[in-house]
Amino acid sequence: MSEKWKSKRLGTLSVRAGQEPCPITGAIATPIYQTSNFQFVDVEDGAKKCESIDNGYCYTRLGNPTLSVLEAKMAALEGGEEALAFTTGVAAISALLFSVLKQGDHAIVTDTCYSATHYLFDTILPKFGVEVTFVDASEVRKVEQALRPNTRIIYFETPANPTVKLVDMKAIARIAKEHDLMSIVDSTFASPILQRPLEHGVDVVVHSATKYIGGHGDVMGGILVGNSKLMHTIRDDTYKNMGGVIMPIDAYFLLRGLKTLEVRMKKHCANAMAVAKYLENHSKVDRVYYPGLPSHPQHELAKRQMDDFGGMVCFELKGGLEAGVTFMNSLKFCRLAVSLGDVDTLIQHPASMTHWYVAKEERERSGITDGLVRMSVGIEDVEDIIADLEQALGKVE
Structure with a gap:
């Protein structure tokens, strides 16, 4: 969105944030850059672009212009520094967790959550030596009682799937900050239109973009929003090396959904x-x-x-x-x-x-x-x- 139209209003951000007319054709809709490769000017140019997306595009698994617009729009809507787009919500969650957790770490997880998320914490992560405690995160004292010296994250949903139980985001964020932990919330049920967890002190927001963001039952996707340092770490780690990167055509459908x-x-x-x-x-x-x-x-x-x-x-x-x-x-x-x-x-x-x-x-x-x-x-x-x-x-x- 150009500086002259800078706005913090959600309706405007959902339509305009991150999107500028194509400088060559003037097209208003973001083009679908349906390509796996990008040609370099010379070896030095290729080396720079392969090193960091900040220097330009080299391979769609590492970044793509259509994806960049989606990520910019989601970051603007959530009030975050940066976003990453994935094939599904579960891919986004997996990339985040495998990037920030290691053997011997402990995670506190809400006991009411999406079934695939539950399976990830209950069955998959323990195979790699991650300890998990499920608690009723709507009761803050239970979260505090579950803390251990090796606790690294508090993960919750609000409203929760499927019971629409709520969690006090400010209270959880306060506990996380007091103990130098990462707070992560799945905000799929609300979308950024109804709540913006980063404003309440939460560190990372997760969305299954398949749901309200896409909105029409014809596309799948996942989104992470947080600070630039963490998003860059994930991009260089599990984003590109585990491969759950959304395709340009799916990013285009999510951009279309976001407009309404x-x-x-x-x-x-x-x-x-x-x-x-x-x-x-x-x-x-x-x-x-x-x-x-x-x-x-x-x-x-x-x-x-x-x-x-x-x-x-x-x-x-x-x-x-x-x-x-x-x-x-x-x-x-x-x-x-x-x-x-x-x-x-x-x-x-x-x-x-x-x-x-x-x-x-x-x-x-x-x-x-x-x-x-x-x-x-x-x-x-x-x-x-x-x-x-x-x-x-x-x-x-």
């Missing part, structure tokens, strides 16, 4: 609030989890650290798993699918779908009961969403 992120998030939030209120007043619904409802135990925290309450709603039906299966199999408009953040309304059953390989006892301890239903409320007319819920709930005994 603010307006989409407003509709997601408005629809989700209407759906949550409807469900909370339905006789066949036992409990609704949505940060925007006063009944949510962390509603006040949500008001302090979020600009709005998101598009994710979780609920439990009276009748448990059997009622949930009947309900979801009766839906006609809402789509039964495991992802989230799409313009389409998606609904799924975490215990049997996304979190099936997490032990039942461990699932339930973190709030993922057999009867929990997770709903990603889309941007369709909310009357159609509610009408489908109404007819499906009518089939539940």
Whole structure:
């Protein structure tokens, strides 16, 4: 974004940050630099560019102009110094963790998190000698009690997948700074439109860009945002040497999605609030989890650290798993699918779908009961969403 249009407003940043018209053609949309190689002027030029992306491009696994625009836009939206773009959210998380952790280190991890993240901490990292303690990060004292001399990171999600439980970002960031640790938050459910963790003192923000950032269910990606020193370390370490680098065409789709992120998030939030209120007043619904409802135990925290309450709603039906299966199999408009953040309304059953390989006892301890239903409320007319819920709930005994 040129200096004369410099802005900190999120709507402007999501459309304009990092993007300038092509100096050759004047094209406004960022070109897809679908190339693996870049020609050098001479040997000296090639040596400089292979040494650092700061000197120019040499190979797309090390950097690419389309990726650079995406990274600049995400850094601007989060208020960070630098960002890195990956093939998926899990690739971003893996690159970060394998870059900052080593044998003998200890990680404190929220017990309610995305299933692949849980598997990474619970199964993969211990193979390399990393110790992990899962705690309810929404209770700050439990995080403090889990600290060890070899603790290196505190990793959490807010809102958490799939229960939309919140974590006090300022409190966790304070603990991390007091003990010289790195705080990392997965902010996928909120997007930078609803919360910006770096402003609360968190060190690194993670996004599965597949979700709200892409927004249309047609692309996958992951983002890390943090200080330049850390991002440069990761780029020179696991980013280029583990190879989870996003392709230019996928970066282009994410850039397209970002242009409408603010307006989409407003509709997601408005629809989700209407759906949550409807469900909370339905006789066949036992409990609704949505940060925007006063009944949510962390509603006040949500008001302090979020600009709005998101598009994710979780609920439990009276009748448990059997009622949930009947309900979801009766839906006609809402789509039964495991992802989230799409313009389409998606609904799924975490215990049997996304979190099936997490032990039942461990699932339930973190709030993922057999009867929990997770709903990603889309941007369709909310009357159609509610009408489908109404007819499906009518089939539940």
